[in-house]
Amino acid sequence: MLTLGIDSSGLLLTVALCRTGEVVASRSVEQRRQQGEVLLALVDECLVQAKSELGDLAALAVVTGPGSFTGLRLGIAASLGLARSLNCALTGYDRFTLLRTPETALVFESLRADVFVQIPGHEPQMLLPADILSRWPGAVAGDGVAKLMALDPARPVAPLPLAAELAAQKVYADLQAKRELPPATPYYLRAPDVTFPAAL
Amino acid sequence: MLALALESSCDETAAAVVDGKGTILSSIVFSQLAQHRPYGGVVPEVAARAHLERIDELTAEALHTAKVTLPDLDVIASTCGPGLIGGLLVGVLYGRALAKGSGKPWYGINHLEGHALTARLTHKVAFPYLLLLVSGGHTQLVWVSGVGQYKRLGTTLDDAAGECFDKAAKLLGLGYPGGPALEKAAQGGNATAFELPTPMLGHKDCNFSFSGLKTAVRHKVVGLGTPTPEQVRDLAAATQSAIARTLADRTARALEQAPQRPTALVVAGGVAANSEVRARLTTLAQGKGLELIAPPLNLCGDNAAMIAWAALERWQTGIGPFDDGHPRPRWPLDAAPASA
Structure with missing residues (x-):
């Protein structure tokens, strides 16, 4: 297959x-x-x-x-x-879901100041890099770690x-395993950027 | 000849199947109006999300309604621009993948070309003709001499006519979308109760400008403080009349400057649904001995049938696709490449 x-x-x-x-x-x-x-x-x-x-x-x-x-x-x-x-x-x-491990905080780039993160034992959320570092002492991984490394170059990064x-x-x-397949729906984790129309 | 097309350039997700003779076998349009109304305008990120949510089911519905399957199709097309890039990307990627998986050619179509050729879908109008394309995003006068052969005679220097409708409606507290709301309010109003400018009246070129009119409406509203319902109706009528007068005046100028006598005067785009605009253009056309061709209301606004038809016109004339596949937020009609 x-x-x-x-x-x-x-x-x-x-x-x-x-x-x-x-x-x-x-x-x-x-x-x-x-x-x-x-x-x-x-x-x-x-x-x-x-x-x-x-x-x-x-x-x-x-x-x-x-x-x-x-x-x-x-x-x-x-x-x-x-x-x-x-x-x-x-x-x-x-x-x-695909990448989760019990030892590593997953950090993904959001093209914003805060990043998408899942700290082991917590729900996925958006946090500023400094907040992640203060809440999680262990290794980090993901395409958003560069922002963390800028603040804490010694922090271990897992592949x-x-x-x-x-x-x-x-x-x-x-x-x-004949498990039900989840739908292919986007997981944004962040509300839409709403830009109100320019003043008249 | 059968084409399936997808349209996702603004706040309507659409899919349609059209045959080579111009029979619309299906045309499904999902309006995102309710999702954008709280913001008083189209929010690009909200639009892009909504397009992705709907595009696959609308495609299935369009195929089912047309009683065709993907193998029956000759070509698949997507609106490639101009428009909001997030939505365009959804329609382009979905369409390209659909074409790839079904082994069909894919055509990226200029949304404006879809509007420009709608009169040939609905009325079999022969080339050349003068097109007034007038919507929330565009106000242009285009000389259409063939498929892929467009010459802009005039365009707006600032706002589009539909934008002016929307903004005036908002100033008058008439809600969103403004065009239909303002037209409804204007029905009971006296268009001569307020004096508003007719922008660009008598100018030698064929361009438009609506920002001054919008400002004039704002000054009237500010001057009135809280307008009474009657004043709102009168201002709505005056605004609509000013827009319609401008459109007719600029179109008359374009008819004078056209390279030859057109077969018809064609109006397309969402503002073509406005009855006063249609009435003034009808009078203008009749005065010139021309027929005014206006698409039915369901084909005035954004739809995928016009995109399918544009793809079929390109296919049938052998011009072929515009095939670099890059969605583009800006894409002037007269810059549309004739082929890949």
């Missing part, structure tokens, strides 16, 4: 292909503007490497966030279009696996 994982929610855009739960191809590029066509090109590259075709895909798993609003929408929109046209299963997993690869593996495992 071939499963595809897509993660466009972070600073790195990743597409990964798994066969029976084993990663057989994985491509990552730094997120830039116009990454939409890059995302679909990465899908092609993975398929070529795995000597497979789009029609072979049994399921898609997209990383739903939190992260760049625009980025995660790109991944979900592309996944919705692929899943409908290929008539294959589609699900979404958030980054905390993280690629969420797209984990997503492709997890959907395979969930299908094998």
